[in-house]
Amino acid sequence: MPISWLNVYNTGIAKIDEQHKKLVQMINDLESAQGKENEAQIIRDIFYRLVDYTHYHFTQEEMLMGEAEYPKTSTHKQQHKILVEEIVKMLEALKTGKLVVGEKLMTMLKDWLITHILGYDKEFGIYYKTSTKVSN
Numbered sequence: 151m152p153i154s155w156l157n158v159y160n161t162g163i164a165k166i167d168e169q170h171k172k173l174v175q176m177i178n179d180l181e182s183a184q185g186k187e188n189e190a191q192i193i194r195d196i197f198y199r200l201v202d203y204t205h206y207h208f209t210q211e212e213m214l215m216g217e218a219e220y221p222k223t224s225t226h227k228q229q230h231k232i233l234v235e236e237i238v239k240m241l242e243a244l245k246t247g248k249l250v251v252g253e254k255l256m257t258m259l260k261d262w263l264i265t266h267i268l269g270y271d272k273e274f275g276i277y278y279k280t281s282t283k284v285s286n
């Protein structure tokens with residue numbers, strides 16, 4: 151089942167929401183690569199891009215947290231570090247054949263992203279809006 155974007159996933163920071171949607175798209179692309187010719191190659195390519203884009207996205211988010219002087223920056227950064235470790239582990243498992251693209255991986259990736267958005271990014275979104283309102 152592909153991930154459908156729900157309004158509840160929005161943080162209210164346009165740039166961040168766009169990047170989150172791009173991550174969702176990449177995860178969904180993985181699922182739809184199943185059964186295609188060169189499936190293994192396509193999946194590996196998408197996954198490498200997913201890892202790259204995750205790094206980029208977290209850097210962007212951390213920059214915004216810094217700008218807004220978000221008090222929970224270090225806890226949030228720590229979570230990003232854990233998420234990077236998890237996605238790298240998934241990639242390794244894919245490469246060694248311990249994990250295949252299917253329902254299990256899709257559930258893992260959905261949890262990986264959505265749990266973080268709902269548990270951490272939304273909270274930052276609320277703070278960010280207030281902090282930019284105050285400084286303007």
Ligand SMILES: [Fe+2]
Binds near residue numbers: 226230266270
């Ligand atoms: Fe985050």
